[in-house]
Amino acid sequence: MLSSAKHNKINHSAFSVSSSSSSSQGQNKSQVTMEEVWKEINLGSLHYHRQVNIGHEPMLKNQNPNNNSIFQDFLNMPLKQQPPLPPSSSSSIVTALYGSPLPIPPPATVLSLNSGVGFKFLDNTDTLVASNPNSFEGSARFGCFGKKRGQDSDGSRGDRRHKRMIKNRESAARSRARKQAYTNELELEIAHLQTENARLERQHEQLKMAEATQHQVKKTLQRSSTAPF
C-alpha cells in the first residue's frame, strides 16, 4: 500500500495520503507516511524541473539524500526556488506542504503561518487544483513573513538601506548622464571640426591653384604698350 501510495502521490492522490494520515490512529503509521511526505518535499524542493514530467517512479528514487532537513528549512528557502508549476505537479507539493503539519505537532510559527492559508485546502480538495497559484503565493509569503515579523527591530535599518540604495541609483544616473553628455559634446565637436577642416583644405587647394596659375601668367612675356614720346 505504501509503494502504491508513493507511486500515486503525484497524481492528485497525494491528499489521499494526507487524509489517510490525518485519520490515522497510530503515531507510527503517520510517521511512516510523514517520512514519505518529507521525502517528497525534499524531492520537490530540489528537483523542480523534473517534476513537470510527473508520474515516473524512477524520479521518485532520485531523492536528495539529505532527508534530515526540517520543514522550516523548506519554508525558509528563497522564493526563487519555487517556480510556478503546472497544477498537477504543484498539487503534490502543496498537499505535501499542508498535509504535513497535521499528523505531527508543527513548530508554532509554521502553524500560525499555515493556519491562514493551508488548512482550507485540506478541507476542500476540490478547490485545491483551482487555487494552486494561490498556494504558491502563500508559500512564497512564508519567506516574507520572517522579514516582516522582524521589521520592528531592523525596520529602520531596512529603510536606511532603501534610502541609500535610491541615493546611489540617483548618483549613478547622474554619473551616466555626465559621461553621456561629454561624449555627445565631443562627437559634435569632432563632426564640426571635420567639416571645418575639409572646408579649409578645399580653400587652401583653391588658393594654391590660383597662385600657381598667376605665377604661370607672370612667366610668359607680354607686350605692353610703350609711350610714344
Next chain:
Amino acid sequence: MTSNVRDPLIVSRVVGDVLDPFNRSISLRVTYGQREVTNGLDLRPSQVQNKPRVEIGGEDLRNFYTLVMVDPDVPSPSNPHLREYLHWLVTDIPATTGTTFGNEIVCYENPSPSAGIHRVVMTLFRQLGRQTVYAPGWRQNFNTREFTEIYNLGLPVAAVFFNCQRESGCGGRRS
C-alpha cells in the same frame, strides 16, 4: 531645440534644472587660460580661479547681452537645496565683444565645490535694450528662470556648462 535629444545640455539636465529649451543663435566662447570650455569639460577650482575670457557673436553692436553664471548643484548634487548659486552676472555686453565691455553687476566668484561634481552653467541672454539690473541680496537660492522673467530676457541665445569638483576629487571614477 534645434539639436535633438542628444544635445549635451539636455542630457546633462542643464535644460530642465536651470534653463528652458532654446535654440542657439549667438556664438559664445568661454576660455579659462588656454582651455576653451566645451560642455561637460572637467575643470578644477585651481583652473577657474580667475574670470574667463568671454567672447560673444552677433552682428549689431547695438544689441546688448547679459551673461549669467550659476551652479545648480549646491551644496551637493544629491541634495541641492541651495540651488542655484550665482557666481557672476554681467549685463550690457555689446554684440561681437566680451564681458570686459559689459557691466559687472555681480563680481566673479570662483567655483570651489566641496561635495560631489557640480555643473557650472554660463548662459547668454539678449536684452531688449540697455537696462538697469539690480544685484540680488545674496548669491544662493538664485533662480535664473525668475531672473529672466523679471528683466524680460526671454529664452537663452547661448549656453555652455562645465563640471567642477574639488581639487583632489577622483573625477567620478573609483579605480
